[in-house]
Amino acid sequence: RCLVEEIGVPLARLGGVLLSFPRLLTLRAEDVLRPVAGFFRDEVGMSTEALGKVVAAFPQLLAMNVSRHLRPTVQWLCAVGVAPDKLERIIRQHPKTLGYSLDRNLRPKLHYLCDEVGVPRDRLGRLVAAFPQVLGLSVELNLRLTVQYLVEEVGVSRARVGKVVATFPQLFGLSVERNLRPHAAFLVDEVGVPRERLGRMVESFPHLLAYNLDDNLRPSVRYLRDALGVPQGRIGRLVAAHPQVLGYSLEEKLAPMVDYLVGEVGVPRECIPALVQRCPKLLGCSIDRNLRPTLRFLEDEVGIPAALLGAVVAKYPTLLGLSVDRNLRPKLDFLRHEVKVADDALGQIVVTCPQLLAYSLERRIKPRYRLLSTRGLRLGLHSMLAPTDQAFYQRYGDGLASFPAVARALLPSDDSATGNYYWHKDMAALAAAAASA
Incomplete structure (x- = not known):
C-alpha cells in the first residue's frame, strides 16, 4: 500500500518491481520507505508520480540509507556543478546514479575526465546532467577506449578532446566497433570527407557520430546529390565544412527550404547546387524567423526590387544568415546617415555587389570611412570596402601600420560573433536531436 499510494509506484508495475527486488517486502514503511520518499520529495523536489517511475525502474533506491548514501551523493553532484533543478532529471534518466559508490566510482571517474581527458572543471556539472550514464561506465573498458579512438584514429586534437566530450558526452555511450568506427568509415569512404579533416569536423560537431546511418545520414547524402544536384565529389568537403547539414531533417528542413528559395524567393533552380556548396549553413535557418524578415528588410529598407532578390541570394x-537587428540594420543606418549613400542608390549597389553588406561595420566600414574622411577623400562603396586591408591602407593610409590606430579609435566588435548570424542558433536543436537519436 505504501509503495503505491505514498511512493507512487504504478499498480500495473508493482508485481514486476517486487519480482525484481523482493527485498522490498521486508522493508518497514516507517523506518525505511517513508524517510527515503520524504528525502526525494523534500530535498530533491521530486513529485510522487516521478518518484514512482524512478522506483519502478530501480527499486533498490528504497533500500539505501538517506544520511549515509543518498544525501552525500546528491550533495556531491551539486558540488561538481550539477544545477539543483537538474537533479530530478538526472535521477529520472539514470536512477542508478545514486547507487554508485562515491569513493570507488564517482570521484575516480570525474578525476579521469578532468585530469586525463581534459574536461574543463566548470563543465563537469553540465556533462553529468546531459549524460548521467557516464557515471556508470568503466574507465578502462569504455571511457579510455573512446578517447583513444577519437584521438588516434579520428584525428581529434589531444588538446581539444576534453571539450569535445564535454560538448557531447553521449559519445561515451557509443560503441567504438558498432557505432564510431562505422560512422567514420562512412564519412570518409562514402561521403568523401578528407581523412585529414575528419578530426576537425568531429571537433566542430561531434553529434554527427550519433546519427543513424540508414535513417539519417545516407538519406541526407542522397538528397544533396540526387535532389539538389550537388556533385558527389563535392559533398565530402561540404560536409567537412558544415557537418550539421547531415543532421537537418529532409521533410522538415531541407526540402521546405529549397522549395522556399526557388518558389518564393526566386532563386533559379540551376543555382541551388552552387548556393548549397557556398553556404550550406543557410539550409539550417528558419524560414519564418530568419529568412522572411531578412528578405523583407532587403526589399523594404535597402530597396532591392522583389524580382531581383533571387539573383542577390544566388x-x-x-547575406540571408546575417541578423537584421545586430548586423544589417546598423550597417544600413551608418551608410545612410554617415556615409550619405542615397536611398535610391543603395539597393542598386547591393544588387551589384551584395557582399558589401557582409563586411564588418566596426572593423572595416567605419575605419575605412574614417580614414578617407580625414584625408578629404570620397569613394564609392565598392572601391572603399572591396580591397584587402593591405591594398587599401597602402594606397590611402600609411601602409598597414595605420590600420591599428584607426581601429583603436573605434569600439571593436566582431561581426562573426554568435548572434550576428542566424545559423548559430540551430546548434542546440541539432545537438538535442543527436542526443535522442
Whole structure:
C-alpha cells in the first residue's frame, strides 16, 4: 500500500518491481520507505508520480540509507556543478546514479575526465546532467577506449578532446566497433570527407557520430546529390565544412527550404547546387524567423526590387544568415546617415555587389570611412570596402601600420560573433536531436 499510494509506484508495475527486488517486502514503511520518499520529495523536489517511475525502474533506491548514501551523493553532484533543478532529471534518466559508490566510482571517474581527458572543471556539472550514464561506465573498458579512438584514429586534437566530450558526452555511450568506427568509415569512404579533416569536423560537431546511418545520414547524402544536384565529389568537403547539414531533417528542413528559395524567393533552380556548396549553413535557418524578415528588410529598407532578390541570394547566399537587428540594420543606418549613400542608390549597389553588406561595420566600414574622411577623400562603396586591408591602407593610409590606430579609435566588435548570424542558433536543436537519436 505504501509503495503505491505514498511512493507512487504504478499498480500495473508493482508485481514486476517486487519480482525484481523482493527485498522490498521486508522493508518497514516507517523506518525505511517513508524517510527515503520524504528525502526525494523534500530535498530533491521530486513529485510522487516521478518518484514512482524512478522506483519502478530501480527499486533498490528504497533500500539505501538517506544520511549515509543518498544525501552525500546528491550533495556531491551539486558540488561538481550539477544545477539543483537538474537533479530530478538526472535521477529520472539514470536512477542508478545514486547507487554508485562515491569513493570507488564517482570521484575516480570525474578525476579521469578532468585530469586525463581534459574536461574543463566548470563543465563537469553540465556533462553529468546531459549524460548521467557516464557515471556508470568503466574507465578502462569504455571511457579510455573512446578517447583513444577519437584521438588516434579520428584525428581529434589531444588538446581539444576534453571539450569535445564535454560538448557531447553521449559519445561515451557509443560503441567504438558498432557505432564510431562505422560512422567514420562512412564519412570518409562514402561521403568523401578528407581523412585529414575528419578530426576537425568531429571537433566542430561531434553529434554527427550519433546519427543513424540508414535513417539519417545516407538519406541526407542522397538528397544533396540526387535532389539538389550537388556533385558527389563535392559533398565530402561540404560536409567537412558544415557537418550539421547531415543532421537537418529532409521533410522538415531541407526540402521546405529549397522549395522556399526557388518558389518564393526566386532563386533559379540551376543555382541551388552552387548556393548549397557556398553556404550550406543557410539550409539550417528558419524560414519564418530568419529568412522572411531578412528578405523583407532587403526589399523594404535597402530597396532591392522583389524580382531581383533571387539573383542577390544566388550571388551571395551568406547575406540571408546575417541578423537584421545586430548586423544589417546598423550597417544600413551608418551608410545612410554617415556615409550619405542615397536611398535610391543603395539597393542598386547591393544588387551589384551584395557582399558589401557582409563586411564588418566596426572593423572595416567605419575605419575605412574614417580614414578617407580625414584625408578629404570620397569613394564609392565598392572601391572603399572591396580591397584587402593591405591594398587599401597602402594606397590611402600609411601602409598597414595605420590600420591599428584607426581601429583603436573605434569600439571593436566582431561581426562573426554568435548572434550576428542566424545559423548559430540551430546548434542546440541539432545537438538535442543527436542526443535522442
